Amino acid sequence: MSAEIIDGKKISADIRQEVAADVRKMQEEHGLTPGLAVVLVGEDPASQVYVSNKEKACKEVGFNSFKYELSAETSEEELLAMVDELNGRDDVHGILVQLPLPDQIDAEKVLLRIDPDKDVDGFHPMNVGRLAVGAPVFVSCTPAGVVELLKRSGTELEGANAVIVGRSNIVGKPVALLLLDENCTVTICHSRTRDLAAVCREADVLVAAVGVPEMVKGDWIKEGAAIIDVGINRTDDGLVGDVEYDAASEKAAAITPVPGGVGPMTIAMLMKNTLKAAELTL
Numbered sequence: 053m054s055a056e057i058i059d060g061k062k063i064s065a066d067i068r069q070e071v072a073a074d075v076r077k078m079q080e081e082h083g084l085t086p087g088l089a090v091v092l093v094g095e096d097p098a099s100q101v102y103v104s105n106k107e108k109a110c111k112e113v114g115f116n117s118f119k120y121e122l123s124a125e126t127s128e129e130e131l132l133a134m135v136d137e138l139n140g141r142d143d144v145h146g147i148l149v150q151l152p153l154p155d156q157i158d159a160e161k162v163l164l165r166i167d168p169d170k171d172v173d174g175f176h177p178m179n180v181g182r183l184a185v186g187a188p189v190f191v192s193c194t195p196a197g198v199v200e201l202l203k204r205s206g207t208e209l210e211g212a213n214a215v216i217v218g219r220s221n222i223v224g225k226p227v228a229l230l231l232l233d234e235n236c237t238v239t240i241c242h243s244r245t246r247d248l249a250a251v252c253r254e255a256d257v258l259v260a261a262v263g264v265p266e267m268v269k270g271d272w273i274k275e276g277a278a279i280i281d282v283g284i285n286r287t288d289d290g291l292v293g294d295v296e297y298d299a300a301s302e303k304a305a306a307i308t309p310v311p312g313g314v315g316p317m318t319i320a321m322l323m324k325n326t327l328k329a330a331e332l333t334l
């Protein structure tokens with residue numbers, strides 16, 4: 053058996069088109085254009101690429117995009133004042149402060165200052181709490197993208213055994229909560245899990261978010277499973293995921309490639325969250 057490839061590029065393009073259609077409708081019916089403010093502090097090259105990709109995606113779906121590039125010497129008070137100003141603006145529906153921040157700024161303090169109703173990154177404890185009690189508003193973009201890929205590839209989630217390898221706050225834990233909400237039976241694994249291979253072999257849905265190249269082996273995969281590989285690892289052979297792709301494809305029913313799987317979904321889900329933030333103000 054060779055697995056169906058879950059095409060994150062195509063699915064994320066579909067989502068961006070749907071968002072663009074909803075933006076046109078919102079403009080016609082309510083005269084409202086969603087706005088996303090992105091704040092970048094310093095000159096980290098990777099962050100600059102992420103921010104310009106976000107700006108491009110905003111333009112493509114018809115959002116107003118506001119980009120603020122602050123110097124690496126910006127003080128915590130200055131950044132907090134900027135967040136306060138953005139919190140108060142009617143034309144800004146979503147606020148994203150690009151991480152990492154320079155050492156003189158406490159990132160936790162900044163994230164806490166963002167109005168939870170404009171927290172389109174879903175990192176504010178209020179939004180994490182809303183997800184934990186089963187009433188999500190803004191779910192962080194990568195975990196939301198994982199679940200969207202599963203749903204749009206037609207994976208049966210109701211009652212499925214879902215195994216998540218990785219328990220980080222930004223991926224593993226929120227993915228587990230979302231899959232619980234979808235009525236999966238959820239197991240979360242981490243570096244102290246005993247016999248990880250045996251746990252993975254029970255998975256109808258397997259999500260790998262570890263950050264170790266090809267750690268999840270082909271013979272850990274249950275026949276017919278759906279595999280979502282969140283891992284992005286730079287190796288001499290280029291980018292690889294956390295799953296041994298070729299061997300896993302022989303057993304799985306569906307699998308995401310790396311790159312071209314989860315990666316493109318993150319910005320698409322950011323666009324969805326920003327649209328939702330604008331809808332909340334109607």
Ligand code: NDP
Binds near residue numbers: 219244248282285315
């Ligand atoms: P973290 O390093 O924060 O977490 C890794 C998790 O994997 C931890 O819970 C750790 O366990 C667990 N782990 C590490 N080694 C093992 C092992 N040998 N066996 C079992 N579990 C293990 O990583 P992130 O969650 O931030 O990211 C994971 C991967 O996803 C990375 O490759 C990252 O680049 C990628 N990523 C991709 C994104 C995208 O596509 N847009 C966005 C975010 C991340 P323990 O808690 O016990 O230490």
